[in-house]
Amino acid sequence: MLQGCDASILLDSSKNIITEKRSVPNQNSARGFEVIDEIKSTLEKECPNTVSCADILALAARDSTVLSGGPNWEVPLGRRDSKGASLSGSNNNIPAPNNTFQTILTKFKRQKLNIVDLVALSGSHTIGNARCTSFRQRLYNQSGNGLADFTLDQSYAAQLRTRCPRSGGDQTLFFLDFVSPTKFDNSYFKNLLASKGLLNSDEILITKSQVTKQLVQQYAENTELFFEQFAKSMVKMGNISPLTGSRGEIRKRCRKINSINRTA
Ligand code: HEM
Missing domain, CATH: 1.10.420.10 (Peroxidase, domain 2)
Known part of the structure; x- marks a missing residue:
């Protein structure tokens, strides 16, 4: 998310990746990854190589809002998935609950x-x-x-x-x-x-x-x-710096980049 809505948070650690799941704000906090895995594997069976993990996250955020009684909206689609993660970005850019008002506002403004x-x-x-x-x-x-x-x-x-x-x-x-x-x-x-x-x-x-x-x-x-x-x-x-065109990829599995999926 820190480089944009690119599903980097879903990547597990591997040879060249240190997972963002281990960052201070995410560790013991971010969860539900198995739900995204299930959605992705169902989608890949019906319509392979088409829907990115980043789009799945944006749609799941909308759908869970609607299912719990909140508003509905149309989600712009076409995001692609990152080929990397940023532990330091995750540690430094996610607002902390004890940040000052100014710090939180500044962090939001950095993302427009x-x-x-x-x-x-x-x-x-x-x-x-x-x-x-x-x-x-x-x-x-x-x-x-x-x-x-x-x-x-x-x-x-x-x-x-x-x-x-x-x-x-x-x-x-x-x-x-x-x-x-x-x-x-x-x-x-x-x-x-x-x-x-x-x-x-x-x-x-x-x-x-x-x-x-x-x-x-x-x-x-x-x-x-x-x-x-x-x-x-x-x-x-949801429109923060999406990867489009030939940038990024459509991951086959949300926890790993495709080159790793192939050798796995
Ligand atoms: C304004 C800056 C924000 C701060 C400082 C903040 C901080 C936090 C913290 C500390 C938690 C509890 C995490 C834990 O103890 O494990 C939390 C939970 C949560 N936050 Fe935020 N948050 C912010 C903005 C947002 C935004 C923009 C969203 C989404 C639109 C959001 C959605 C949620 C949700 C849904 C939970 C509950 C997650 C769960 O039950 O697992 N927050 N937030």
């Missing part, structure tokens, strides 16, 4: 995504989980003074502390949207306004910028507006 895209796409945290280790700092020592994050609702924080202790339990999972964790809706934004966003990168959307705070308020009030912008921003994000 603006402040509206930032807020709308963060709305994806209306589904899914985060590990204790991704937000522990907020519960015990937000700014190095041994105190919890004062922008986090204190009873919500106390509840989180029961399953996310000071040490241990790093991999324990918590809903990003505790109100409706499997439904794609706008309750993520409502939670933020109640100071019940799970990640620091969620909460700063209402504490560090008036522009993002207003967008959060609008999306909390108006699901349609959020859905419309989310769809637009997903198309924009």
Whole structure:
């Protein structure tokens, strides 16, 4: 993803490739690769050498959004797959939950995504989980003074502390949207306004910028507006530097580049 939407994240380590699955943001976090393998092998039987792993990822992101109750959109297709991966790119360019607001915005802007895209796409945290280790700092020592994050609702924080202790339990999972964790809706934004966003990168959307705070308020009030912008921003994000023409390849298996597939 860091060099563009080229399915580099799906590659396992091999002779010339160090997998991005081992990067700090991805390790013990990115998962579900076997689902993509299954889609790809079914597709290869029906229609070989045609649909890239990068297009499969973009379509799966859209379909999982629709299946969980979110908006639908047309996915532009024709991406090709990378022949390499970048562990350092994955470590340096993916926003971290404890990055400052400015750092996160800068990382988005580098990919030609603006402040509206930032807020709308963060709305994806209306589904899914985060590990204790991704937000522990907020519960015990937000700014190095041994105190919890004062922008986090204190009873919500106390509840989180029961399953996310000071040490241990790093991999324990918590809903990003505790109100409706499997439904794609706008309750993520409502939670933020109640100071019940799970990640620091969620909460700063209402504490560090008036522009993002207003967008959060609008999306909390108006699901349609959020859905419309989310769809637009997903198309924009999916169009980040795709490989086209003779660049890249259409992998036969998503975990390996074709030259390796042939010798395997
Ligand atoms: C704004 C910058 C962002 C930051 C700092 C961020 C950070 C995170 C973190 C730390 C987690 C939990 C990972 C873990 O503990 O294993 C997470 C989960 C998730 N993020 Fe983000 N994220 C950001 C933007 C996005 C965007 C743009 C999308 C997609 C449009 C997205 C979709 C998701 C989803 C669906 C999950 C749940 C995954 C699961 O349940 O396995 N995030 N994010």
